Amino acid sequence: MKNQELMQRFITVVRKWMRITKPxxxxxxxxxxxxxxxxxAMCYLQENPDVTVGDLATELAMSSPAVAKFSxxxxxxxxxxxxxxxxxxxxxxxxxxxxxxEELKLIQGRxxxxxxxxxxxxxxxxxxxxxxxxxxxxxKWEEKNK
Numbered sequence: 427m428k429n430q431e432l433m434q435r436f437i438t439v440v441r442k443w444m445r446i447t448k449p450x451x452x453x454x455x456x457x458x459x460x461x462x463x464x465x466x467a468m469c470y471l472q473e474n475p476d477v478t479v480g481d482l483a484t485e486l487a488m489s490s491p492a493v494a495k496f497s498x499x500x501x502x503x504x505x506x507x508x509x510x511x512x513x514x515x516x517x518x519x520x521x522x523x524x525x526x527x528e529e530l531k532l533i534q535g536r537x538x539x540x541x542x543x544x545x546x547x548x549x550x551x552x553x554x555x556x557x558x559x560x561x562x563x564x565x566k567w568e569e570k571n572k
Contacts, residue, residue: 446544447537464500467493468530471506471522478511479518494518505529 483493505526511517
């Protein structure tokens with residue numbers, strides 16, 4: 427198979443995978459919805475407490491103003507706090523609240539259930555191969571981009 431054809435198959439299957447898994451990642455915040463990016467932001471804040479808007483923007487490959495705007499929903503829901511830096515008032519620090527940690531745990535639980543439903547029919551050997559390949563891709567990408 428030609429490399430271009432293989433790449434097209436890969437792109438197609440990734441798009442289908444995202445269509446299957448994305449609904450489990452959008453969860454209600456009162457009448458609103460936490461988007462996939464907002465959930466990614468919450469995960470990052472859980473792993474990296476007390477980061478700046480700029481740090482989060484870099485992680486999500488977004489502009490600082492865009493991150494500040496989309497974080498409003500998380501702030502309004504009480505899932506994150508914002509605090510001006512004590513040394514530089516231009517810098518805003520974000521932190522996941524206890525309520526945010528609890529909600530993230532629920533979100534991750536729903537996502538785990540959905541992922542389990544999706545992969546439950548797969549033989550364990552295939553799942554192990556898939557995980558190995560994905561871990562290897564991430565590792566190579568991170569090494570390349572250090």
